[in-house]
Amino acid sequence: MYFFNAKFGGVAMLKALFCNAMTVLLLSALSQTTRADSLTDQAQALLDQGKAKEAYSLLEPQEAQRAGDASFDLLFGIAAIDAGQNTRGVFALERVLALHPENARARAEIARAYLALGETDTAKQEFESVQNQGVPPEVSATIDRYMDAVDRVNAATRTTLRGFVEASLGYDTNVNAATSKSSVALPGYGGTIILDSDSRAIDAWFGTVGGGLNVSSPISNEVVAVAGLTGVIRNNFGASQFNNVSGDAYAGLVVTRDKNVFSLNAQFNQYNLSGDRYRTASGLSGQWQHNMDARNQLSAFVQYADLRYQTQSIRNADRWVAGGAFAHAYRGGEVAFASLYGVNETTHDGDVPWLGFNGVGVRAGGQLNYNAKTILFAGGSIEYRHYSAEDPAYLATRKDTQYDLVIGSTYTPARYWTVTPRLTWTFDDSNIELNKYHRETAAVIVRREF
Missing domain, CATH: 1.25.40.10 (Tetratricopeptide repeat domain)
Incomplete structure (x- = not known):
């Protein structure tokens, strides 16, 4: 930011x-x-x-x-x-x-x-x-x-094309975001099921390669057309069944008027798992950003996505996210930000309401300049989700609270080059044992912009 x-x-x-x-x-x-x-x-x-x-x-x-x-x-x-x-x-x-x-x-x-x-x-x-x-x-x-x-x-005054390539190497304690339990009770079916190995947490080293291109072209003094493509390929060593490829595309407009910046983008995401199409997300995002002064910024945003699962159509859903954020830049170069948002997912199939939910979340974080070439950063978020109906398999209405933390640094050895070591921690505390998990990752990302 x-x-x-x-x-x-x-x-x-x-x-x-x-x-x-x-x-x-x-x-x-x-x-x-x-x-x-x-x-x-x-x-x-x-x-x-x-x-x-x-x-x-x-x-x-x-x-x-x-x-x-x-x-x-x-x-x-x-x-x-x-x-x-x-x-x-x-x-x-x-x-x-x-x-x-x-x-x-x-x-x-x-x-x-x-x-x-x-x-x-x-x-x-x-x-x-x-x-x-x-x-x-x-x-x-x-x-x-x-x-x-x-x-x-x-x-803001000429057509520009910018891009990046990056690669990472890291370790993930739970590449499939799964429970560590070997069995879970299904009271709706009167018994317990034994989970196979792919349904339990799997740890693995991983590597990624990715890149992207972004173009902007001014239409007038106040309006700029923007578009971009990004893609990431991830290989999990020893757990290839969870290898994945993700690609994103967007196009839209940015309108600047005095201290206000408005943006509207059409977006599309394709996520493939183990070589097969798994999910697509297509939709719109809009944001209003108000620059109070050189150091303070307010923003509000809304996002819509049509989620479609190629082999699990019962999970197809409309997803809405809306919220606001505030950011402050200190004189020493430090930056702090906080955001509050609401989220809703409603399944297309009205016969499975327990797969949809309402939620609320908060994020906060910041960064500081450790020295001329190194920036330290940290952030965290909490999201609470209350599902819309009782799950017949568990005879309970699912409730999740997900906690996320990230800490790291960005080192710039030369212009356009960055090296970012990063640690993340995720804990999804769910009242449904199958959905309760924790995950930690450690990675180093090398990036070259152009």
Whole structure:
């Protein structure tokens, strides 16, 4: 989850963020030796106090006389940009770079000016030039984040195609999400059944490969058409009967108006199990996102899916989910979020109401920056489901409470590459023994975006 919208915020938000965060890093990490005099000392003091307009007014009358003095031009360029005189700032910094093309601070500042002027491609080139000069890791990581934000701005003004490939290796204590019991009572049939091995929890190592493509194309200043495809193949070593393939497709529109973002997508999912078609889900999803400010975001969502099981048509159902969420980004880069939702499944076949349910759930989580290349994250959810009628096999109405936890980290060794070790825990506490289970997974995921 990120707190950025190309229409609301856009270049203006990037400029503000850059001023508040990146500039601090660059000024400390990339400072160059400059010739000090009373004028530049006074201007530097004003900049340190956040008085860019005063610094600009102090230096501007001396530009004609001191143009070509690198120390003067650097400070004048920074003051001009901070005072909103971006074109004047570019001219001053170009004079610095003409004499000292290796000056990383001047190049970073001119990138900031180009960003403020909306020349995102040129800004990105300059940021990349700074990185190529071997800046400290924390500065390089910060530049990466802002270049990613530049990409999102570009996506609002031009057709863009983005994608990813990934692979994972891990261990799963319950690949089939089954009970650990060897037998269960069926009071409706007056006896007990012995469960075969495939109906009991099976642990296995697993590997996955996957990828996806996403395209966005602006229709107008406020409307963007989006579409995408993703797919994942999972192999369970020693439990191939539960190997699966999942594919998703979506297409829709995103409409941005001031601080509000509306999205509507048609979606389709195909899930194959052990080489055979198992289930499809087709439907719609809609979301309203309100950017209260640069750090706080509200959203509401609704989803509908028509679930169809190819070999178990009795389970075919309509599924609805609706809810709301709130997210907050802290000044240090930490993010926290919470969501509350309701869910309903109603079977197409009215003769099996015990397979449908109503439920409610809550999710919460967050992330923090451990260092320049590593993000730590954690989250959890609780979902309660009350089924619609008594199950004749168990002579009881099913009630489930499912608990989920996830914890992990994302390490970025280089731009576009991430390595994510992750642990998950699931416990479904059901009053029907056959549906009560726990599951733990540990995996490492390597991802390359392009």
